Amino acid sequence: MxxxxxxxxxxxxxxxxxxxxxxxxxxxxxxxxxxxxxxxxxxxxxxxxxxxxxxxxxxxxxxxxxxxxxxxxxAGSGQMLHDLVHWVPALRIMTDPIGHWLAVHTAGLPLAVNFAAAIWAVIGAGVFLAARAQHRGGQLLWPLFGAATAAMAWFGTTELTHRPIAAGLVGALWAALTLLLPTGSDSVVVVETCACPWCPPTPRAPADHR
The missing domain is CATH 1.20.5 (Single alpha-helices involved in coiled-coils or other helix-helix interfaces)
Known part of the structure; x- marks a missing residue:
């Protein structure tokens, strides 16, 4: 077999x-x-x-x-913000009033001042990125975030004569970041043509004879 x-x-x-x-x-x-x-x-x-x-x-x-x-x-060690503040003394004109305002308004709450400041910074970064991506909500919230931060610096400054300086620096930083945002979306006009005999001809733009 x-x-x-x-x-x-x-x-x-x-x-x-x-x-x-x-x-x-x-x-x-x-x-x-x-x-x-x-x-x-x-x-x-x-x-x-x-x-x-x-x-x-x-x-x-x-x-x-x-x-x-x-x-x-x-950044993971937690010393990044502390080092940046000490390296750039001008930042303390803005950060100290904001920290003082947060310390006053978070007193009695189970929330540390540094953690509250970190939350506010993360919110600002998120709003900025949303505005950078031309999200309508981010574009609306970005001016409100700048105004709120300037108000925190204003009311957090104990010396009345120093309030315009602190709020002005916050406004200048906000304006510098605003320059990085796109001004608008470029509109693209798509003209579709059809070779069918029953379709009307595609209108052409008038020639510029200047």
Missing amino acids: PSIDQTTGPATSEASPYTARTARVRARIRDAAGEIRGFAIASPLGFAAALLSGLLVLFLAGVALYGVAKVAVW
């Missing part, structure tokens, strides 16, 4: 796509290696310059990643 081959086809059909894909990847690697070898032989100086440029890019990318990691650790 002749033997019956028990080998089924699905195993081969399942393995063949991977084999073909591996062959294509190997062919691409061989082609790339050939191009690199040909470039190195044809232009040794150009190949050396490209190699040095690649190494320089990798070095700069490593430095950038190291800097981002250090900034993340600095």
Whole structure:
């Protein structure tokens, strides 16, 4: 009695796509290696310059990643805002009155002043990003946030003669950030043409003969 081959086809059909894909990847690697070898032989100086440029890019990318990691650790330590305030004394003219206002109005609440200030800063960042994305709510809330922050600096300043300075600095910072917001969306007019014989012709804009 002749033997019956028990080998089924699905195993081969399942393995063949991977084999073909591996062959294509190997062919691409061989082609790339050939191009690199040909470039190195044809232009040794150009190949050396490209190699040095690649190494320089990798070095700069490593430095950038190291800097981002250090900034993340600095921000996570909780000393970032404290250090920035002490590095830029002008900021204390704005931050101290706002902190004083928050301390007065959060007294007796289970809420720390630093946490309340962080919440207010996060709200401001969210409103700014929403306005930056041309969200209608963000565009409406951004002036209100600036006015509220200026009012906090005004009423949080104990010296009456210093109130205009504190509120003015807040307004100047708010205005500088406002300059980063888009002025409006560019309107794009799409004119659709149809080649059907029963469609009316597309009107053309009058030529400017000036």
